[in-house]
Amino acid sequence: MKNRIVRAVAGSYILISLLLAIYVNQNWLWFATFVGANLLQSSISKWCLMDTILEKLGVKD
Template identity: 55%
Template sequence: MKSWQIVRLVAGTFVLFSLALGVQGSPIFVSQWWLAFTAFVGANLLQSALTQWCLMETILRKFGVECGC
């Protein structure tokens, strides 16, 4: 997998997991504060789209993951 694919995979997983923990109808509901994490992930995706820079992608490249740009 290339770094951009891993970033999208992790972001999508984080969003779905935090929604499951933050929505009251969910069987694994913990607290509505988990929705703040969902917003944080979304804000980071927006920021990376506008600035063309993503911290996670930079870290993945340092670990030797191929860019795929």
């Protein structure tokens, strides 16, 4: 369950930042870049902050 939530949140952040970049300011693309870099870091180190936060909130695997 945690894995699906992490993916849904990351995907939502990227889509929202892309919409904000189109309609508000292109600097929102930096947020999408940050999320993508965080996903890459997570795949290498096998550690994700969102996973830790969800675990502390009591969400089960």
